[in-house]
Amino acid sequence: MSVRGRSYRYVGPADLKAVLRPGGGGYAIGSAADFSIWVAARSAAELAEPFTFVVGTDGVLRLAPRRSEHVACAGGAMVLSAGEIHFTREPGRWTVDDVSNHSTGYCPDVSSWPDVARALDGAGLGRPSGFTHEVVFRRCPGCEECSIVREEDFVCVFCGSDLPEAWNVDPADGRGTLRDRRSGPA
Ligand SMILES: [Zn+2]
Structure with a gap:
């Protein structure tokens, strides 16, 4: 049993979410066996690059090629975290040597790390003790840009x-993304 952090909605451009296809999400890695299958299908050139990742609200890690949008990797769903991740081979196991919360689609807080850690542990991966690159997202209370x-x-x-000290990206009123609101009738 574990306490999960907050869930993040997609807050990026609406047109990206519109191109989502059913079943088109990232590769789900719920166990060490899943990771073994996934990594065996990757070329050395692919593995040299970071991957797009999300942690779904089910706590499961999902991976997609680097240039994939996080919202596509998540199948349009809410996430517990999102960012970029890089794997390296160590004797006897794979480990994560670089991981960030860099996702402009979800803008997750750095406090989402424990959910990432749990997902990586569930995949049997070695990992650092926190994001190796922390990204601080804020929404401006003046102009509302993120x-x-x-x-x-x-x-x-x-x-x-x-800008405020605390994470504030997702509009608490649930009116959708900033751009959704701006593109509506004046
Ligand atoms: Zn501003």
Whole structure:
């Protein structure tokens, strides 16, 4: 039994979600056996690159080629985390040497790490003790743009407003994505 973190909705452009096809999600890795099958089908060139990953609300890791959109990898569903991940072969097992929460489609908080850790443990993978690259996403309370906070500079790059300390990307009112709202009637 485990306590899961918050679930993240897709907050990116609506047109990307519109191209989703049923059954087109990423490869689900629920066990070490699943990972063995998946990794055996990858070329060395593929494995040299990072992969797009999501952790579904079922806690299962899903993988897709690097340039895949996270929302496609998730089959359009909500996720517990999302980002980029890279695997390396160690004696006797595969391990994760790089993993980030870099997903502009879901903008997950760095606090989603425990769900990633559980998913990687469930796949029998070695892993670091946290994201090796943490991305801080915030939505500007002034202009409502979502952006990545760089070098702890909590100022909106679009309008100069101060950004909050706490994660705030998903609109709490459930009105959909920012772009959905902006593209509606004025
Ligand atoms: Zn702003």
